[in-house]
Amino acid sequence: MVAVLLCAGLVAGCSSSGVVGAKNTGGSSGGSPDKSTGSSSSSPSASALPTGKYTSVDAFYGQQISWGTCTTAPADDPKMDLSAFQCGTVDVPLDYTKPGGKYVKVAMVKWAAADPSKKVGSLLTNPGGPGASGVDFVEEAKQQFDGALHANFDIIGFDPRGLGRSEPIRCLDDKTQDALYEEDSPKDPAARKAKAEQDSKDLAAACEKNSGDLLPFVGSNNVAKDMDVMRQVLGDKKLNYLGISYGTYIGSVYAEQFPDKVGHLVLDGAVDPNADQLESNVQQMVGFEQSLEKFASDCVTNHASECPLTGDGKAAAQQLGTFVDGLRDHPLPTGSGRKLDQSLGWTGVIIGLYGDVGSSWWQYLREGLTRAMKKGDGSVLLAGADQYNGRDDNGHYSTEQDGLIAVRCADFSTPAPSAEAVQKAYDELKAGAPILNSDLSKDDLAEPMCGDWPYQTPEKPHQIKAEGSDPILVVGTTGDPATPYQNAVNLAKGFANARLLTRVGTGHAAFGSGNACAQSAMEAYLISGTLPADGTRCTA
Numbered sequence: 360m361v362a363v364l365l366c367a368g369l370v371a372g373c374s375s376s377g378v379v380g381a382k383n384t385g386g387s388s389g390g391s392p393d394k395s396t397g398s399s400s401s402s403p404s405a406s407a408l409p410t411g412k413y414t415s416v417d418a419f420y421g422q423q424i425s426w427g428t429c430t431t432a433p434a435d436d437p438k439m440d441l442s443a444f445q446c447g448t449v450d451v452p453l454d455y456t457k458p459g460g461k462y463v464k465v466a467m468v469k470w471a472a473a474d475p476s477k478k479v480g481s482l483l484t485n486p487g488g489p490g491a492s493g494v495d496f497v498e499e500a501k502q503q504f505d506g507a508l509h510a511n512f513d514i515i516g517f518d519p520r521g522l523g524r525s526e527p528i529r530c531l532d533d534k535t536q537d538a539l540y541e542e543d544s545p546k547d548p549a550a551r552k553a554k555a556e557q558d559s560k561d562l563a564a565a566c567e568k569n570s571g572d573l574l575p576f577v578g579s580n581n582v583a584k585d586m587d588v589m590r591q592v593l594g595d596k597k598l599n600y601l602g603i604s605y606g607t608y609i610g611s612v613y614a615e616q617f618p619d620k621v622g623h624l625v626l627d628g629a630v631d632p633n634a635d636q637l638e639s640n641v642q643q644m645v646g647f648e649q650s651l652e653k654f655a656s657d658c659v660t661n662h663a664s665e666c667p668l669t670g671d672g673k674a675a676a677q678q679l680g681t682f683v684d685g686l687r688d689h690p691l692p693t694g695s696g697r698k699l700d701q702s703l704g705w706t707g708v709i710i711g712l713y714g715d716v717g718s719s720w721w722q723y724l725r726e727g728l729t730r731a732m733k734k735g736d737g738s739v740l741l742a743g744a745d746q747y748n749g750r751d752d753n754g755h756y757s758t759e760q761d762g763l764i765a766v767r768c769a770d771f772s773t774p775a776p777s778a779e780a781v782q783k784a785y786d787e788l789k790a791g792a793p794i795l796n797s798d799l800s801k802d803d804l805a806e807p808m809c810g811d812w813p814y815q816t817p818e819k820p821h822q823i824k825a826e827g828s829d830p831i832l833v834v835g836t837t838g839d840p841a842t843p844y845q846n847a848v849n850l851a852k853g854f855a856n857a858r859l860l861t862r863v864g865t866g867h868a869a870f871g872s873g874n875a876c877a878q879s880a881m882e883a884y885l886i887s888g889t890l891p892a893d894g895t896r897c898t899a
Contacts, residue, residue, distance in 0.1 A: 408453060408461040408526065416458045420591045424449055426469060431524070433495040434751055444498060445469045449592055451520065451585040453576050463576075465585055466524035468494040470501065470514040480622075481593040482512035482885060483586060485519070487604030487628070489579075489766035490749075490759040492516075492523040503871040507882045515593065519609070520585060521570075521577035521765055527758035528573060528765040530566040536756045540748055543687045543701045548800035555806065563811040566765065575814045577762070578769025583613040587620060597622030597829070599885060603868050604628040604842055607833075608770070611850065614825035621828035623885045628868035629833055629847040633822040636773050636808055639846075641784045641791075646840035648792035650712040652676045653838070653865055657716055658725055665725055667732040680794035682732055683708060691737030699737025699744075705795075707740030710747045712840055715866030715873075768809035772816050775807040826855040832884045832891075833857055834877065838865035861896040874899060 413419055429446040432439040448464040472478040486496040497504070497516030504514045518525040531539070539558065545551045566574065586609070590598045599622045602610035607626035614621050631639065656672025668675035683704040690698035699707070707727060714720025727739035749757035776784070781804045788796045788804075809815075825831070831854050835847025844861075851859035862869040862877040869877040876897030883889045 408463060410461045411459075413450070413452070413462060414459050416452065416455060419450060419452060419458065419462075419588050422450060422592055424467065424592055429468060429498075433492070433499055434757065435746075436499065439498060441498065443470055443501070445471065446494070449517075449585075449589055451581075451588050453573075455581065455584055463520050463526050465520060465589075466494055466518045467589070468497050468516045470497060470504065470509065472513050473510045477511055478513065479511045479886065480513075480595045480599055481515050481590075482508060482599050482601060483515045483517070483589060483593075484601045485517070485603065485606030485609055487602075487606045488522070488759065488763055489519070489605045489770075490522055490761075490763035492518050492759075494518050494524060500871065507886060511886045512599065513593070515589070517589065519577075519582045519766075521573055522758065522762040526573065528566065528570045528577060528761045529758055530562060530569055530761040530764070531756075533754055533756050535565070536748070536750070536760070537754065540703060540706075540744070540750075541697065541700065546687075546798065548802050551800070552802040552806075555803075559806070559811045562764070563813055566761065567813040570761075570765070571813060574765055574769070574812075577765050578816065578818075579609050579612045579766070580616075580770075580818070582609050583616050586613050587617050590620065595622070596620075599623045601625050601870065601881070601885065602627070603870055605630055607842075607850070608632060610831075611823045611825070614828050614831060614854070615823045618825045618828040621825065621831065623829070623888055624831045625834065625881050625885055626831060626850065627834040627870050627881070628839060628842045629835055629850040630842060631846040631849040631853075633820050633849065633853060634846070635780075635820065636771055637776050637780060637784050637804065641787050642843045642845070643841060644788060644795055645791035646838075646843045647709060647712055648795050649838065650840040650865060651679070651708075651794060653716075654712060654721055654724060655679055657721065662725060665729065667725075667729045676794055679708070679728065680797065682728075684797055686737075691731055691735055693736070693738040693741045695738070695741070697741065699731065699741045703744040704731070704737070704740055706747050707743035710743045713867045715864060718866060720866075768812040769814070769816055770818055771820065772809035772812060772818075773807055775805060775810070781805050822853040823850075824853060824855045828854070828856055829888075830890055831857040832860060832881065834860045834862065834869050834881065836862040836864055836866065836869055836872075839867050840865075841867045858890045858893065860891050863896055863898045869897070 424447040426445040426447045429441040429444045432441055446468050448466055450462045451465055452458040453461040453463050484497060485493050493516035497514055508514065520526060521528045545554060586598065597620050600610050607628060608630040610624050610626050611632050614624060652672050655668055655675035658666040659668050659675045668678050684701060686699060686704040687701035690700040693699055708724065711720045711724030723743065727743060730736045730739045749759040781801050784804050785801050788799055833847050833851040835844045837844045847859060851857045860877065860880055862874050864874065866872055870881065874897050876899060880891040
C-alpha cells in the first residue's frame with residue numbers, strides 16, 4: 360500500500376463518475392473496470408526525433424494543425440465510434456532554449472463545437488495523472504462534455520509530451536512490470552527497505568536506458584509552454600482550460616508563466632503546488648482511509664444483501680483490511696493463471712475508492728469483494744488492479760505509469776525528510792490511516808523522492824500567484840481522497856485572483872460527478888466568465 364500511494368504521490372484518479380483521470384480508463388458512462396488503457400508502443404529516444412524544421416519559438420506559434428480522421432480508439436474501447444472526432448498533432452520544441460533543434464509531435468483530438476455560429480473558442484482539457492491520455496479522455500468523456508460546453512466550444516484533448524501518443528516515456532518491459540506488481544513487499548522492515556531501494560535504482564536505470572534523452576524535457580513547465588503554443592495555433596487569444604486533478608497543476612503552472620493569456624480556467628480536484636510532498640502524500644492516504652470507511656458503512660447499511668462485510672462501518676472497514684492483508688499469505692486464484700496477492704488486492708480496492716455513493720465504482724468494489732471473500736475468486740479485483748496499473752488483457756502495459764514517474768520527478772525531487780518529519784508522518788498515518796498502514800515502518804517514509812532519478816530538477820514547491828491573470832475558478836470536493844479538499848483551499852488562496860467552489864461529497868473531482876450545482880457553475884464560468892458567489896457550496 361505504501362508503494363501504491365506514497366511512491367506515486369498526488370496521483371490523479373478516476374472521478375466519481377468513473378471518467379476522469381489517470382487511474383480510470385473506463386468509458387464515459389462510468390462502467391466497471393474490466394479493461395485497461397493505453398498503448399504499449401515503444402518509445403523513441405530523443406535522437407530519433409525530427410529536427411531542422413523550425414528556427415525560433417515564434418515559428419512554432421505560426422504553424423497550422425492538419426486535422427484528419429481519428430484512427431486509434433482507446434485501448435479499453437477498441438470499437439468506439441470515432442467519427443465525431445478529428446485528430447492531429449502540433450509540433451513543440453524538445454528544448455525551448457534550443458528551438459532550432461529537435462521537436463516533439465504532441466497528439467491532439469478535437470470534438471468540433473455543435474453550432475459553429477455560437478462557438479466562443481476552444482476548451483483545452485487535461486484529465487490528470489500525470490500519465491492519463493487527454494485524447495482518450497475527450498473521446499471517452501464525450502457524454503460529460505455534451506450540452507452547454509460542446510455547444511460553445513471545440514473540445515480539445517492532448518497527450519502531454521512524454522505520455523500516451525506524444526513520444527511516450529518507456530521504462531520497464533511488460534514482464535518486469537508484472538514481476539514488480541505481482542510480488543508483495545517483504546514483511547521485515549529492513550528487507551522491505553532494501554527491496555525498495557533496489558527497485559528504485561533499477562527503475563531509474565531502466566528509464567535512463569530506454570528514454571534518458573527525453574527525461575529532462577518532460578514535466579509541467581514544458582507542458583505549460585506547449586499549451587500556449589496550442590492556444591495560439593487553435594486561434595484563441597486567451598486560454599480556456601479545464602484541468603482535473605494533476606491537470607490542475609499544469610493549469611497553475613500555465614497561469615504562472617502566462618498570466619496575461621489566462622482566459623477562463625477551471626481547476627477541479629486541486630493539487631497544491633506549495634505543499635510539502637511527504638505531508639501531501641500522507642493526507643492523500645488519510646483521505647483514502649476515510650473513503651474506505653465511508654464505503655464500508657454504505658455497504659453494510661444500504662447494500663446488506665450484496666455486501667460481504669458485517670458490523671458497523673469501522674468494523675466492516677477493518678474486516679476488509681484484514682482480508683486484503685491476508686492475501687499476502689493466502690493469495691486467491693483468478694481464472695487467468697495469475698494470483699490476487701496483497702499488493703494487487705489493495706490496488707483493486709483503491710481504484711474503487713475514487714468513486715462516490717451510488718457510483719459504479721462502489722458497485723464494482725462490492726462485487727469484487729463479494730467474489731473474493733465469499734467465493735475465493737480474485738478476478739474482479741485483479742481487473743481493477745490491472746486497470747489502475749495500465750495492463751491490458753494481453754499482458755501489455757501502457758506507458759501511463761512510466762510517464763507518471765517521469766513527470767513527478769521532473770516536477771519535484773525532494774531530499775530525504777528529516778527524522779522529525781518522518782516521525783510526524785508516521786504518527787499521522789497510524790492515527791488517520793491504520794488499516795492501510797498495518798505494517799508501516801518509519802523506514803518506509805524516510806527515502807527521498809526521486810533520489811535515484813537521473814535528472815534532478817531544480818523545481819521546488821512554491822506558492823503560485825499568477826498576478827495579472829483573469830479570475831481562476833478552483834473546485835474542491837470535501838471528501839476527495841486523492842486530492843484532499845484543503846489543497847483547493849490553499850490553491851485558491853495562493854492565487855492573486857481566484858474563487859473557490861466547494862462540492863460537498865465524496866469521490867474524486869466534481870466534473871462528471873452528477874452534482875448539477877457544481878457542473879452548472881463550472882460551465883457558466885467557462886462559457887461566459889460568470890463566477891459562482893463567494894462561498895458557494897454545492898450539495899447536489
